[in-house]
Amino acid sequence: MRTFLTPPSVLAYVAIATIFSVSAADPPLSSKPSESPQFLRLHRNEDGGPVALETAVVRYGHGQNQSDQPTHVDLVAAVHIGEREYFSTLNKLFQTYDAVLYELVAPPNARIPQAGGKPSGAIGTAQQGLTKLLGLQFQLDEINYKARNFVHADLSPRQFSAAMQRRGESWWTMFSKLMQESMDRANGEGKKNSPDLSLGDLFGIVFGSNRELRMKRLLAEQFSDMEVLTTAFGGEDGSSLITDRNTAALSVLRQQLQKGSKSIAIFYGAAHMHDFDQRLRKDFNLEPTEAVWLEAWNLRDPTPQPK
Numbered sequence: 001m002r003t004f005l006t007p008p009s010v011l012a013y014v015a016i017a018t019i020f021s022v023s024a025a026d027p028p029l030s031s032k033p034s035e036s037p038q039f040l041r042l043h044r045n046e047d048g049g050p051v052a053l054e055t056a057v058v059r060y061g062h063g064q065n066q067s068d069q070p071t072h073v074d075l076v077a078a079v080h081i082g083e084r085e086y087f088s089t090l091n092k093l094f095q096t097y098d099a100v101l102y103e104l105v106a107p108p109n110a111r112i113p114q115a116g117g118k119p120s121g122a123i124g125t126a127q128q129g130l131t132k133l134l135g136l137q138f139q140l141d142e143i144n145y146k147a148r149n150f151v152h153a154d155l156s157p158r159q160f161s162a163a164m165q166r167r168g169e170s171w172w173t174m175f176s177k178l179m180q181e182s183m184d185r186a187n188g189e190g191k192k193n194s195p196d197l198s199l200g201d202l203f204g205i206v207f208g209s210n211r212e213l214r215m216k217r218l219l220a221e222q223f224s225d226m227e228v229l230t231t232a233f234g235g236e237d238g239s240s241l242i243t244d245r246n247t248a249a250l251s252v253l254r255q256q257l258q259k260g261s262k263s264i265a266i267f268y269g270a271a272h273m274h275d276f277d278q279r280l281r282k283d284f285n286l287e288p289t290e291a292v293w294l295e296a297w298n299l300r301d302p303t304p305q306p307k
Contacts (some may be wrong), residue, residue: 003081035058036273036278037288038056038291039077040079040223041293042052042220043295048061050299051300052296053220053296053297055103055293056075056077056273057293058077058288059290060284060286061286061289062285064088064125071264072263073264073266073280073284073286074094074266075095075266075268075273075276075280076090076100077268077270077273078139078267078269078270079269080138081130081131081136081139082136082137082296083245083296084297085295086297087257091143092140094143094265095149097264097265098149098262100149101153101244101256101264102151102153103153105156106152106159112140112204133215134216151252153251153252153266154245154247160240167240169240173239213301216305218233227280242272246276248281248293249268249276250263250276253266253284280294
């Protein structure tokens with residue numbers, strides 16, 4: 001009987017909020033403009049067991065009206081902690097673009113913290129703690145933000161604080177909104193895909209073997225349920241966390257297009273991508289044309305070592 005911790009544990013949603021804040025055959029993209037492609041998924045094997053947490057790179061273009069040298073915009077969804085190979089793949093991918101628009105609530109000319117440096121603030125401390133807990137790597141430590149084609153496309157701390165104040169938001173109200181949405185879904189008021197955390201799950205994490213793998217699998221189940229985040233922070237009213245920051249990124253996108261950039265990546269957290277998808281369609285007349293999936297977390301059982 002799975003009765004322990006319903007709705008999903010506070011730990012899981014603190015982890016989701018932390019990551020959110022600062023390969024098999026690709027599924028076919030929808031032919032209906034009103035539908036959004038998937039940007040984060042939990043890939044399973046034929047028996048239903050978890051194989052990997054994967055993020056998508058979705059290409060947007062002008063379809064049949066594109067020229068001989070088409071302009072395309074790729075939405076590169078990210079989770080901010082992942083396997084070292086995941087970030088290495090992204091670094092190689094980013095070399096192929098004219099411009100990579102990246103998220104970071106910081107002044108435009110801020111220096112990216114060096115790998116291994118002391119984390120700044122509670123969120124930075126939590127993120128680095130989570131990487132150690134799961135045996136993963138932190139995005140700011142692995143991605144080459146010094147690349148010439150990297151372009152800051154986010155709010156500054158002052159602009160973000162002003163956006164929160166204008167909307168009457170605070171970190172507490174946003175966390176409360178997230179928890180309310182999770183409780184509504186647990187009580188049957190919304191679609192619920194992720195399982196509850198059982199007493200057996202908790203016992204296995206604390207006392208079982210392969211604790212890193214168990215914890216990764218548990219959190220991957222929660223992360224893959226993106227509707228919790230998009231419902232809590234998207235919608236008509238929007239939020240400073242998604243709506244205002246995405247507005248800043250798309251303003252930079254317009255600047256890059258005016259400069260003549262033909263190949264552009266928007267490198268943002270996966271929770272931002274539904275809003276980006278809608279705005280690229282509506283405001284830029286771009287449509288998704290293809291997708292590639294990248295493995296962010298390896299969730300396979302370890303291969304037995306030969307004796």
